[in-house]
Amino acid sequence: MNTPLSGIESWAAFLADRELPVLRHTAHALLAARERMDRIDVRELADIVLHDPMMTARVLRFSAAHRGRRQLQDMSTVEHAVMMLGVEPFFRHFAEFELIENHMNPQALLGLLHVVRRAQRASHYALEWAVWRCDLNSEEVAIAALLHDLAEMLLWCWAPEAALKVQALQHADPALRSADAQTAVLGFPLNALQALVCRNWELPELLLTLMDDTCCEKPRVKNVKLAVDLARHSAHGWDDPALPDDFRAIARLMNVDEDSVRVRLGLLAAEREEKDN
Known part of the structure; x- marks a missing residue:
């Protein structure tokens, strides 16, 4: 980005107008799927898309823009x-892609891939818990977790200098909240920017609600938020001081004890093995 932007509306308009690049793995998987177009089913195709938050956003954005008048x-x-x-x-509509790996400098690419991997993990947790809770449409919850930090990904893609400044502030002060670091650099938190971008794209209102942490009194929104929190706090290992609070909150949501949560995460056996050694 060469032109400096001022104000959240300008940022939202700029980011909403960008074409979203996709992961190289996604492009290769879709190319392979295209070669057997007559044999692939919708679920398999959706699974390829859902591995990639940027491709997921592209599909939902395209669908919203081309929704028929009779589609209520x-x-x-x-x-x-x-x-x-x-x-x-x-x-036919998704035939050509700009690849994330070709689009960015190494430092920005590393920052973006860290957020993408975190989003993939959050989506996995959210889906597992939604199924565990017998959610009638668990994919909605998984998508909301996958796209929860989409604005952060867009920042790495299109304004890496700003993303690096936010990252530097948080490295200098690990106790600094993400929203505060973002506001210090941009003048606003990324969740507010994301809401505007998603509305510009006319993404489903349900997804916007599921990604809105202020609505976390609703169980499905809490499912998303806790999955995102767990993925963020465990990104560098399972010794983050915030994780015990996460485990307690997840246990309350799932109506189980904390050991059950650790078992589902594969942690309890590892902790016992560590103690034995």
Whole structure:
């Protein structure tokens, strides 16, 4: 980005107008899937898309922009969006991609991939807990967790200098909240920017609500938030001081004890093995 931006509206307009790059792995997987277009089903295609938060946002953005007049319900899942579009039209509309790995300098790429991996883990946790809670549409919850930090990804893609400044502030003061570091650099927190970008894209209102931490009194939103928190706090290992609070909150949401949470995360056996050694 060469032109400095001022104000959250300018930032939102700038980011909402960018074409989203995708992971090289996603582009290769879709190319391979295209070669067997007549045999691939909607679920398999959706699974490829859902591995990549940027590709997921592309599909939902395209679906929102091309929603038919008679379509009364927003498409809040990738599987539904692909089904409504059709497999052949999907490959026609999503034939060319700019690759994330070709788009960015090494330092910015490292920052972005860290957020992408964190989002993938958050989505995995959110989906598992939603299924555990018998959520009737667990993919919505998984997508909300996958896209929860989309604005941070966009910042790394299109304004890496700003993203690096935020990162430097947090490294200098590990106790500094992410929103405070973002406000210090940009003048606003990224969750506010993300809400504007998603509204510019006309993404489903349900997904915006599921990504809104201020609505976490709702169990599905809490499911998303706790999955995002756990992925963030465990990104560098399982010794973060915030994790015990996460485990307690997850246990309350799932109505189980904390040991059950640790078992589901594969931690209890590891902790016992460490003690034995």
